[in-house]
Amino acid sequence: MDLNTVAEVISPAEVGQWRPGDAWLGGGTALFGEPRPHLSRLLDLTASGWPALTLRDDTLEIAATCTIAELAASDYPIALKCCQAFLASFKIWNVATVGGNLCAALPAGPMISLGSALDGVCLVLGPDGSREVPVADFVTGDGTTVLEDGELLRSITIPMSALTADFALRQGSLHPYGRSGVLLIGRRKAEGMVLAVTAATKRPYVLRFPTMPNAEVVQIALSERIPHDAYVNDIHGLPAWRRHLTRLYAEEIRQELAA
Structure with missing residues (x-):
């Protein structure tokens, strides 16, 4: 879709250039939607x-401008x-x-799911400096984040x-190629489990269990x-359906990780 009110594009852009009426441009697939x-x-x-992926001894930094194709090509x-x-073609x-x-x-954003499940931390740059926000706290609701005017997301570590x-x-959808209605990720952590609930809910919810829990x-x-x-x-998807699948998938994940 054309944004016919846009009169100027600043490239490359810096944090201090932001003013009312501006928007940060990455891939643009949502911006032009x-x-x-x-x-x-x-x-x-x-x-x-910004380098798409920066591997250090104990962390992987994913630039905000890293494309989905670049991340998919990593060895993880x-x-x-x-x-x-994603509900997206290779072009997207x-x-x-x-x-x-x-x-x-x-x-349904699967990068929200990935970052929440893996204890990702967002680096946010703004006119007043930088701050770090866990991915699980970065998204506050359906279409809302912690970003304030003039701030941008630099990377996820x-x-x-x-x-x-x-x-x-x-992952659950109403039809085979539909947008995620439910997306749960569980991972082993020491003797316990971390469970991230996304897509079904308006923001991510991360549940942590110090030891492997039982079904109840x-x-x-x-x-x-x-x-x-x-x-x-x-x-x-309706809330009752999403809630049902969340409970069903959570138990399937628990059993798989416990095994």
């Missing part, structure tokens, strides 16, 4: 030259699984960015211990930690 008549200028981040099975959860994979998926904050841990993933403990945790009104209600 609907009318945005309030915008008058785009600040291009793709020309910033859980990253590939999350990339495959080569344009859409990890940061854009997080900042769009759609419940994931511990290698989480990225290479044993994991189990379950997991179901109680889901009931106590996720409010009844947190489940999404839209054309991609």
Whole structure:
């Protein structure tokens, strides 16, 4: 979709250049997906030259401008699984960015799922400096994040211990090629388990169990930690259906990781 109110594109862009009427431009797949008549200028981040993936001894830094195709080509099975959860063609994979998926904050965003499940931390840059926010706290609701005016998402850092841990993933949609209505990721951590609930809920919920729980403990945790009104209600699935699949998939993941 054309953004016919945009009169200027700044490339490359920097944090201090932001002003009202601006929008940060990454891949643009979400930005150009609907009318945005309030915008008058785009600040291009793709020309910033940030390395897509930076591997250190104990972490992997994923630039906000890293494309889905670049992440999928890495050697991490859980990253590939999350990339495959996109309702998108290979054309979108080569344009859409990890940061854009997080900042769009759609419940079905699989990069939100990946970062939440793996204890990812967002680096946020703004006019007043930088700050770090866990991915699980970065998205605050359906389409909303912690970003304030003038702030941008620079990168997501994931511990290698989480990225290479044993994991189990379950995804549910109303039809085979539909947008995720439920997406759960569980991973082993020491003697216990971490369970991230996304897509079914308006924001991520991460449940942590210090030891491997039994079925009852997991179901109680889901009931106590996720409010009844947190489940999404839209054309991609009713709350009751999403809640049911969340409970079903959580038990399947528990059994797989326990084995």
